[in-house]
Amino acid sequence: MPKLRIRGGVHPQERKLTSEITITRVPTPERLYMPLKQHIGAPAAPDKVIDEIVHKGQIIARAQGNVSANIHAPCSGYLEQITDWAAPHPSGLPTRTMVLVNDGKELRDEVSTPVNPLFLRPEVIAERVSQSGIVGLGGATFPSAVKLTLGQSRNTPVLIINGCECEPYLTCDDRLMQERTQTVMDGIQLLAQALYGPQTIIAIEKNKPEAIEAMELACRDFGNIEVMPVPTRYPMGSEKQLIEYITGRQVPVGKLSADIGVTLHNIATAYAISQAVRHGKPLTHRIVTVAGGAVKRPGNYEVPIGMLISDLLAFCGLKEEPQRILMGGPMMGQALPHADIPITKGCNGVLAMSRAEIGARDEHPCIRCASCVDACPMGLSPLTMAALLKKDKLDNAVNIGLKDCILCGSCSFACPSAIPLVHYFNYGKGELLVRAQQQQKDDEIKRLIQGRQLRMARLEKEKEEMVAKRMQAIAKRKAAEKAAAEQNSEKEVA
């Protein structure tokens, strides 16, 4: 049973001014910067050596472990160096990055493509998705193949395609659905095929009527694929909230959506899957919304992964010096320290915000107005959690739900006192991570010490046993000698 509305949430100004602008392809710049970690899980490991020639679409770094993703070259050229480069993170701290030099020749290896991918076995589709390095392109960047395999093993009867795009400004999924409807539909069919044909629901927020119309037209011929327009309310596009809205069920704490029979994929992911499985094109480009008051030509751009944001902004032009550069939407996006940071797989937007758009406000003390409680889609009490974190009472904050916070920013948005609530929760979660790592380290040390103690005790015991044995042996021998001597003396006497 679908729900009538999600809990809480806010309705920011949509500012989706780029929803009418067709996708433009951006020429590949001279250098591309490919971080080895663009996904959730273990970083990929370089598969090329410095100065080695690479062709477009070749794997340049391989996935490591179960949760990881391959990285492919978006251009042909050669690997210049493997270095530390600023990561797409507010800290701007360096991360391992492969630098490709573009030779402009667009050389590409021949790839074999299936005649009809819709006849592929589900495991084969998952394998091809895995090979193509596809991750959740809505921003979560969880490797899509892992999700598919999980869905296959749990046999999820519902597939939700997330076309909500609830963040203001962003229109890249909207444009994909309007312009490349057939490819998106193909990807959705492949996803459905990979999951043994579940009931498929394409969720689109009602503020995208053209996309809804296009998708409805495209899935007219499919009985088990339908479009469901959902209310325009942030954060409708959040996985947990969307699942609850559509199925009426909540994902229990500590469980995955697959545990309640739901697999969820993003529109852009479906598009990338069609490209990969049908055409053999791995994930090397993505659609990025470039917008914000400081941009001269805002729009949606098809950008090679690894392109520097400064290059992209130079291509789109700047009207003024941006007050803040964001990667992602304005609600959850990261503020970047500078623009020399590459576009990664999960980057759905680059916003160069002008001063007027951000609208700085004075911070006031909390008046307990409960706007944040009403706005929280997870049912938390942000004001209480923030007050506890301010006093460094991390455990108390965890007790009332810090781990459940999805950092959607609804609370900070709604706060009339302009308290940076999300900042506190980020801090708290960071502290939890540090603590978990420390705990892991301590456990490891403990394990080693215990192992050593056991080994030492065993050696000690063995030594003691050896000594005892030898003593016994000596005593035996002495006894034997004594007995022999006595016998001898008896003989002598005799």
Place this chain on the structure above:
Amino acid sequence: MLKPPSSPHISGFTSVPVIMILVVLSLLPGTMLGIYQFGWPALFLFLITVTSAILFESICLKISGKPVRIYCMDFSALLTGWLLAMTLPPWAPWWIGVLGSFCAIVIGKQIFGGIGQNVFNPAMLARTILLVSFPLEMTTWIAPRPFGSAGAPDLAAGWSITSIGIPDLDAVSSASALGHLRTELGRGQLLPDILAPVYDPIASAIGTINGSLGETSAVLFLLGGLFLIYKRIITWHIPASMLATVALMALIFSRIDPNHYAGPLFHLLGGGLMLGAFYIATDPVTSPVSSVGKIIFGTGCGLLLFIIRTWGNYPEGVAFSILLMNAATPLIDHYIKPRIYGHPGSGIGAFLRRQKQDS
């Protein structure tokens, strides 16, 4: 380099100053009617109370080293002073207003650490201190004397009433409907006989009756409160549950014994219930944050109010009932929380289950 700021990078449309100004705006019609009705002394007392509240706030902020301009511009002291002025007898002497503002701002709010930190509603705390300390001054009600009507004091006379006192007390004072009811019931009279000469529901609703500025026009404060709900400054939970509880209690008891218990309309329109339900009980600082908690809070206020009005020693109990429930707010907030997504159990149900598990 500046630290990159945290998400979200856009913000909503409200701010603390805007909230306070909207509340003040919604109070304006009722206040103006009250001042019109009680003339110059009411205006003087009102201005003195509000000004001294802002003054005390500034002094406290200065002493505690907080930015006076930013914190004073949140208009919270203006609102506290305003609400306090609404609860004072309109012809009370000037020092009642100043002392009240001192109690509200310094004792009621700043001693706890300023805005957002106080346990009790400052205006109600001040009113209660004044009521128990100066019962005579705080219960001297006068019949309405609108500007220009016969018997209304002129500017000079009005100023002398506020600065020195009422010259001929017996000539102007009159008991409020609730007070009259209490006295006469005490003398063994029956309710219909008592109310007939003094109580008119229409006058009580519009506000052409005696009382403090905030006890006159039930309708104007009701409309102001509905405006606040419409603007999403307050939610319906506290006022609705408080009014409903009072009405229900009055209905039950007036049906059982109509000779000794007044009906729901008398209770709803009488005294400061409307002001209390929409403006005082909904003070976010001193009321619970969750919806269920708010309903418990409002119901508690309504219940206590009816008990105090009916069986207590004071004719009116808005301030007492709200203060008592203010004290219960941390407890309510501790036990009643919204259900967290994906976790089992919610609100009262989860609380009861936990209790069961513990025992």
